[in-house]
């Protein structure tokens with residue numbers, strides 16, 4: 247059976263994974279990302295990253311690709327030692343940034359990829375070359391959200407017959423993002439402004455520097471949930487709370503934001519992070535936590551509806567830490583979507599939002615870009631082992 251090579255380039259790690267075509271993992275290893283921060287700074291307070299310090303004899307614009315190429319060679323040699331020979335039929339790459347092809351190169355541009363390593367081949371659309379196309383097997387690359395969405399879409403296609411282009415994967419972790427299979431630009435839902443948000447709750451965001459915004463990520467993501475709790479608690483006894491209360495409580499059903507903040511027990515917690523807020527909210531142990539989680543759910547639901555209208559989606563699977571650790575939160579988001587879109591004559595069939603049905607979309611993402619369609623059923627079973635019997639009758643292959 248032919249094999250597939252997957253690569254996942256993040257801001258801190260570079261993962262390689264070799265798998266059989268049927269989705270059986272054969273060998274995997276993690277290395278440092280070329281963009282991993284060293285802790286030092288360069289001129290103008292830019293963070294120094296790993297490829298500032300190694301391969302310095304190679305020009306900056308070729309250095310990232312050279313590092314990735316060398317690391318891949320090292321991985322393949324180690325893999326051969328461990329598992330014997332293999333036969334690569336395709337390579338998929340999941341990349342931390344906007345991803346496109348340019349002159350036979352795969353190029354990225356993102357928030358964690360310093361542009362001093364960009365190629366100057368195309369000044370209108372500068373980007374960093376990460377790898378070249380190959381003559382011996384296909385190489386396909388996508389933004390990491392799109393790659394995870396592609397893996398998830400294989401399951402939706404096999405289990406429910408949904409066209410991959412009508413599905414999306416929501417990244418609900420430290421940040422908030424979205425991927426749609428086959429869409430070469432990431433749908434930046436995290437930076438859609440939340441219109442009803444009072445300025446007192448605006449936060450600085452990665453999309454701007456030193457300029458607070460009402461970006462959806464500032465309320466829906468783990469970082470946003472924690473910051474909302476800190477901001478609201480800091481406004482205790484401030485007249486601002488009374489001013490912003492009416493427009494916020496209208497979104498949730500509580501009567502007074504001032505009372506929620508005054509009575510909240512979160513402030514006594516030594517560490518106010520997303521986990522603390524969500525743990526209090528889950529057990530209804532603190533009304534302020536319930537309010538913040540509900541606000542996060544409303545913002546996520548509104549973003550799902552917006553992106554469904556724009557891209558013609560019928561199914562959104564939500565993954566990553568905030569969703570995974572809090573399935574009740576994913577259910578709340580789903581309920582808010584259903585409430586807001588009830589009787590919609592435009593979202594037909596109705597938009598369904600749920601916790602992603604597959605176990606590890608990020609891990610399968612890169613490989614899913616090159617898996618042949620003949621393997622989709624086997625892949626769907628491998629990716630969603632916790633859902634036995636969910637696949638339509640007759641699709642079980644009886645093969646592990």
Ligand SMILES: [Zn+2]
Pocket residue numbers: 436437451452453454459461463
């Ligand atoms: Zn933003």
